[in-house]
Amino acid sequence: MTTTLQRPAPRYRPPAPLGGRTPHARSARRSLLALLFLGPALVLLGAFVAWPMLSAFRLSFTDSSGFGRESWVGLENYVRVFADPDVLRALGNTALYAALFTPTAVVTALVLALALNHPRLPLRGAFRTALFLPFVVSLAVAAFAWSYLLDPQIGLLNFWLRGAGLQLGNVLQDPALAMPTVALVAVWKNFGFYMVIFLAGLQEIPGSLREAAVVDGASPWQRFRHITLPMLSNTFAFVLIVALIAALQAFDQIYVMTGGGPFGSTQTIVMEIYESGFRELELGFASALSYVLLGITLLLSLLQFVFFGRREKDLQ
């Protein structure tokens, strides 16, 4: 989380209203007041977050199809998540996607942020604007553009690569290359976002540190390794975990570009949830899978929490 929890300022207690109310009555009045402010949000969050969480948990132990009878099947759905080869492949594919997307996106973002932060770079603002622009494009639209660029017959990229003597072929039909391709589209869309977060982190590093290192004769690599990187470690961990969590939710460009194919090679967890839940109407199974996704996400969030907790203690 970028914003750390702040200790609230001492609460202001409104002056006691006339009529000599008891402190108890005042506290009740404040609770009522708070409820009025919180009411709409609490009703909505209750209906559309809290209740669905419980409901999905219950569903995950049934064979519900949305209508008709449903019966309790115990852990069957969860067993299926870890036994069904198709589902295992979707889990594996998601891990592969995360392994391709996360480091590529984070490193690209860091390198470009460092370049943008370089004192000798001209036209910094223009570069930053241009590099951030892909982030406003939706993943679905990015997928259309990339599919066209990569088209084996009329795609410009293939044509250019052929000019350079390289043969790319039909990457989206190639089980080995389809996943790297959909990951690349997400890298293209998201690196600008991680880049501006890195840029904010870089700008917090005091210039005096760099100057001192220059005076001491440190090489650019030494300055990066011993000043920039340690000072950036918080931002780095934050971006890494945000990118990992985003990777777990991969869906849009895969839905558009490959539909999970070829031969299931780009089928991810969220694709599987969408298909089993909304096409095959296996709500129980899809709910179990949702809980697995939730579990992995919570684990990563917890990691972030522990990491930042430790960092904050270190800094104190």
Added chain:
Amino acid sequence: MTTISLPRPRRVHAASVMLAVAMVLATAAALLPIAIIVFTAFKPVAEVNAYPPTLVPGAWTLENFARIFEELPFARLIGNSVIFAGGVTLFALVFDSLAAYALARIDFRGSKVLLIAIIASLMIPFQATLIPVYQLVADLGLINTFAGLIAPRAADAFGIFFLRQFFLSLPRDLDNAARIDGASEFRIFRSVVLPNAVPALLTLGIFTFVNNWNDLLWPLVFTTEAEMGTITSGLTLLTGPGGIIPQGVMMAGSLIAVLPLAVMFLMIQRRFIESVASTGMK
């Protein structure tokens, strides 16, 4: 350069030229897919399918834009996107700021527990609750309605948390002065706290609008009629099996989908980037 050319400054100069060249190349690569969208949208069909492919059109045409309005109820989809993304943004700003005010300014029993619950729910990806939320919306008869698209997102734990943090940072002198003058709590919220929170509201608003405008899975799930889709979900109807639509038409639709956000970004860049950087946790 000056006539005195010492070796050291020259090397640094060369390095900065290399850096600039590398950045130009990186930027060109990053902008290529966007250039493809823009240029292809104006290319005649024959040229789009011709070999060798071109980047810049030899002849410019608007026929792709006319065609996208024939293939899809495109004007309707644009309107749907505006109502959906705008509606979610508007409601979320109202409900989130009300809730955030209570959590930041009113001392009531259970506020801590509530705050922790809200922070905990930040970690729940919406994909994980999609099925029961769909069932609920379906039971309420709200599939294919704006209410069904908007209501589940009309309050957002992240927005509440984000605004609460901002409200805490506002000095309390003003609200205390108003309180002594006998202003009601709602009046303080509306006339004292909200006007001072405009930057935070804008930040959250941009973030929410962009996310919803670009979302695919949500409109895909909550609308089944082509008439009720958004631009993003509508365009996907044209691809995939059976969707033999000339690329120029797809790119014309894509360009229209991207344009509002791109223009918004270019107009308020600083605010836009700030918004993304400070709300980056989601």
